């Protein structure tokens with residue numbers, strides 16, 4: 683479970699996030715949408731302990747990410763929008779390294795890695811140096827690394843950027859499978875289709891504030907019409923014209 687209370691972030695005089703209260707339940711897939719510069723990455727970086735909040739608190743499975751960082755991170759997995767790997771390691775060596783970081787016994791790590799290779803269809807390239815991987819191959823290894831310690835909370839920034847349809851389908855299925863196992867999945871995305879297809883609830887943020895929150899059906903009621911998520915998003919995030 684993720685609990686966010688009174689969260690804000692100021693960059694000097696600039697406000698990146700105003701005041702966010704949000705709880706995401708165990709087993710829920712939450713899609714975080716918003717136009718460029720709305721505050722999505724700011725929120726995510728605070729959730730995963732990469733940025734200090736100006737005010738407020740975030741707990742990951744009841745562990746405060748600022749005060750109990752290591753404990754919170756044991757439950758957490760984060761997939762950033764850009765996949766960073768070590769060029770001179772193979773995919774398998776990278777996963778072995780991550781398993782070691784999480785203190786997964788060597789006797790278990792091999793089988794876990796093999797299961798992830800199967801889940802992400804990475805057999806063909808897992809034993810090649812990652813410097814020769816495409817973006818999509820790298821992203822699949824990063825997802826595998828994120829899941830290796832069986833996280834209870836998975837936070838993903840822009841999962842579909844640069845993925846081909848097969849990789850995108852794999853990732854969407856992984857989100858659904860993870861949620862079915864009880865993992866909380868928080869996904870920031872510009873892909874309204876992805877949000878529509880997989881999210882249990884959707885939050886739309888604009889200028890650092892949540893302006894809509896609920897299931898797709900609830901958002902439809904908010905704009906009082908039978909609309910696609912794209913129409914709802916455009917209506918809610920449209921700038922007021924100043925005449």
Ligand SMILES: Nc1ncnc2c1ncn2[C@@H]1O[C@H](COP(=O)(O)OP(=O)(O)OP(=O)(O)O)[C@@H](O)[C@H]1O
Pocket residue numbers: 693696697698699716717718719720721722723724725
């Ligand atoms: N390090 C920083 N210093 C100053 N302002 C920042 C910094 N990082 C973000 N901001 C500002 O905070 C606001 C929110 O930015 P953020 O990157 O969180 O938006 P976003 O919703 O992730 O956008 P995008 O969809 O374009 O990635 C923007 O106005 C941005 O200019």
